[in-house]
Amino acid sequence: MPMAPTPARTATRAPRLPRLRRLLPLVATAVLLQLPPGLLAAPDLARAEEIVQGKCFICHGVEGESSSPVFPRLAGQNATYVARQLADYRSGKRKSSAMQPMVDDLTPADFQALGAYFASRATIGHAVADTDLAQVGRFIYLRGNPYSGVASCATCHGSDAHGTETLPRLAGQHAQYTENQLKQFNSRERNNDNAVMHAIASKLTELELRAVASYLSGLK
Ligand code: HEC
Numbered sequence: 001m002p003m004a005p006t007p008a009r010t011a012t013r014a015p016r017l018p019r020l021r022r023l024l025p026l027v028a029t030a031v032l033l034q035l036p037p038g039l040l041a042a043p044d045l046a047r048a049e050e051i052v053q054g055k056c057f058i059c060h061g062v063e064g065e066s067s068s069p070v071f072p073r074l075a076g077q078n079a080t081y082v083a084r085q086l087a088d089y090r091s092g093k094r095k096s097s098a099m100q101p102m103v104d105d106l107t108p109a110d111f112q113a114l115g116a117y118f119a120s121r122a123t124i125g126h127a128v129a130d131t132d133l134a135q136v137g138r139f140i141y142l143r144g145n146p147y148s149g150v151a152s153c154a155t156c157h158g159s160d161a162h163g164t165e166t167l168p169r170l171a172g173q174h175a176q177y178t179e180n181q182l183k184q185f186n187s188r189e190r191n192n193d194n195a196v197m198h199a200i201a202s203k204l205t206e207l208e209l210r211a212v213a214s215y216l217s218g219l220k
């Protein structure tokens, strides 16, 4: 494609204006395409939607409401946390044979866009499977186990379990996914969190682990 004249030089020449007007969209496109993606501050939600509808929806649903208890719900998950996990799957820092091939052709700008996309999806309330178990979990979540040195989860993940921009939201998550992650932290299969969760998960008994996962699944 021939180089278009720069607007600054041609704009002053009145007789050539009609031609310039036809060229302007081309110039604007050329300028936009040359911008590094990081300079475009707003995450590209249309691009995220295209990616989600192309592949992620199969397991996580278009709205982040996943199709099976082993796939995490992503609706309402925090944007920076999501972007970091995707980067970690891509680099292999967090290992998953399901997730790694999903992200190997995506860019950091895509990760940011996907984070913003899932963070903006509405969360849905879910009933817990076992209310007695969830009551035990509520105590663990809010107070920890002071007799065995388990820290209160709420101090980091928040009393509503919504997390922070960089810490994961746990509210409304499938109990089975939460249990799996706690076990992976314990065994160090998942170690992209700098051992913070390993120290905590290694102190949880099977009852505490299942109870806290059950409690969290019922929060909105
Ligand atoms: C074949 C099913 C499948 C597909 C398709 C899939 N995922 Fe996943 N996803 C998983 C599984 C399984 C996990 C949990 C893996 C683990 O234990 O680390 C996961 C985990 C994640 C997590 C981490 C969530 C958390 O709470 O830490 C994010 C974020 C994620 N997926 C986003 C995506 C995006 C974005 C796409 C599309 C580009 C996608 N996934 C496509 C199965 C899938």
Ligand code: HEC
Pocket (backbone or CB within 6 Å): 072, 084, 140, 141, 150, 151, 152, 153, 154, 155, 156, 157, 166, 167, 168, 169, 170, 178, 181, 182, 192, 193, 196, 197, 200, 212
């Ligand atoms: C000292 C702070 C801290 C405390 C206390 C804490 N966590 Fe975490 N938690 C983290 C960090 C950091 C991560 C990982 C973030 C990352 O990978 O970037 C995390 C991740 C998790 C995840 C993975 C979420 C996902 O979507 O994959 C689960 C599940 C979890 N924590 C449960 C708990 C439970 C249950 C407790 C209480 C028994 C607890 N945490 C206490 C800091 C904490």
